[in-house]
Amino acid sequence: MLSTREIKQRIRSITSIKQITRAMEMVAASRLKKVESRVLASRAFTEKMHAVLSHLVSSLEGSHPWFAEKEQKIPAIKIILITADKGLCGAYNNNVIQKVVRFIKEKKGQEIKLTLIGKKGYSYFSKGNYASLIEKYLPESVEKLGYEQVQALAGQLIKGYERNEFSELHLFFTKFHTVMQSFSTSMRLLPIDKGAFETKEKKPAGEYIFEPNAAQIVDHLFPKFIETRLYQCILESLTSEYAARRVAMIAATENAGEMIDELVSSYNKARQAAITKELLEVVSGAEALVR
Numbered sequence: 001m002l003s004t005r006e007i008k009q010r011i012r013s014i015t016s017i018k019q020i021t022r023a024m025e026m027v028a029a030s031r032l033k034k035v036e037s038r039v040l041a042s043r044a045f046t047e048k049m050h051a052v053l054s055h056l057v058s059s060l061e062g063s064h065p066w067f068a069e070k071e072q073k074i075p076a077i078k079i080i081l082i083t084a085d086k087g088l089c090g091a092y093n094n095n096v097i098q099k100v101v102r103f104i105k106e107k108k109g110q111e112i113k114l115t116l117i118g119k120k121g122y123s124y125f126s127k128g129n130y131a132s133l134i135e136k137y138l139p140e141s142v143e144k145l146g147y148e149q150v151q152a153l154a155g156q157l158i159k160g161y162e163r164n165e166f167s168e169l170h171l172f173f174t175k176f177h178t179v180m181q182s183f184s185t186s187m188r189l190l191p192i193d194k195g196a197f198e199t200k201e202k203k204p205a206g207e208y209i210f211e212p213n214a215a216q217i218v219d220h221l222f223p224k225f226i227e228t229r230l231y232q233c234i235l236e237s238l239t240s241e242y243a244a245r246r247v248a249m250i251a252a253t254e255n256a257g258e259m260i261d262e263l264v265s266s267y268n269k270a271r272q273a274a275i276t277k278e279l280l281e282v283v284s285g286a287e288a289l290v291r
Helices: 005-056 092-104 119-125 128-133 147-162 212-291
Strands: 077-082 112-117 134-138 168-176 182-190
Touching: 005 212, 077 092, 077 119, 077 147, 077 212, 092 119, 092 168, 092 182, 092 212, 112 119, 119 128, 119 134, 128 134, 128 182, 147 182, 147 212, 168 212, 182 212
Parallel strands: 077 112, 077 168, 112 134
Antiparallel strands: 168 182
16 A cells, blocks of 8 residues: 555646646647637638539530549559647547558558658658658648648649659548547549539529630649648648547546545545554553553
């Protein structure tokens, strides 16, 4: 059994940890509120752009290079993985990393090229057999990634696809749903799935006149769509990270509180036992003197 002194030391150390987790929970809540408004705005913009492109795609005559599969199947598949720069956010990082690992195993025999955003993903894949798969790593903090940097990355990816450096581009990220729920998921950015732009809505009466033609407008808008989609997914992941960290820190704070309560109870029992022992010794000594 621990002594009262050891129990008091544990109570002090756990109290300090509780204060830290409580502070981290408040910081995560503050940042979550800011990023959540950004991701909601990004969703609205991306959805509107998707609606515009859907109408343009329905007006296209014949096939378009953005939707066509590569004629000569190139074995290389490029993966973009978005993780956090830090831990202490539950299973947030592990879930999306394991999703990529499963995908790599499914594509065994094909060349995989990894582009990593976030230190945790780089820390995992830079070890062992996966290190050779890393083609690019963005050392900048996920939180500080601006649209200009994302635009530059999207431009490099589009040029690489056009030069036949890879046949498919897959994005792995964590989609924000609520503070309590986020889902690790993936999407294929290139080649674009034409079915995703097919709409069942009835076209308005009359015809639109496109200047220049619909194909040229699509050529101009689709790179912008890839940029905004990539930026939105980064915001989704960042929001999910803060939500996961807030939930994890709330749980840690509550657990610390429960441990402190248990230790206080143990301390009181140990102190009571020590006092009882001292009383028994005093009484036994007094009886010995009387005899």
